[in-house]
Amino acid sequence: MFLASVGSSLNADVRPDGVMLAPARRKYSLDDLIAQCDMKTFFPEDMAAWSEVKPVGREAW
Template sequence: MEISIQKWGNSAAVRLSATLLEQLGVALGDKLEVEVLPEGVMLRPARHRYALADLIAQCDPKAPLPGDAEAWNNRAPAGHEIW
């Protein structure tokens, strides 16, 4: 597949076809990681990097514990656990 570089304001841009977006598994608004290699440029879907604070912010501290958590909390030590 061959695509061309075009002027976009004061920058340059390439357009990715719907077929290419589908093959990459991305959609409009998604982010791509760009890596410059000796052979050329590699584009791959960017992985979302989670911060611990963001994950904790999604937790509901008032949510009930799962049913098996109570049994786990009441179990006798099985090894050399420190209490």
């Protein structure tokens, strides 16, 4: 169950047993997501280790 109010965006899906309404989800662009990142943070050590691992299968690098 969800609460909808005037002005809420909804997705409507017509099904054999009725209509299903669901809150509309925002679609983020890559620019929106990158804008949320703090570029001044340090790169975690465990992630640095992953970037130095050599491919072991048929990964494309």
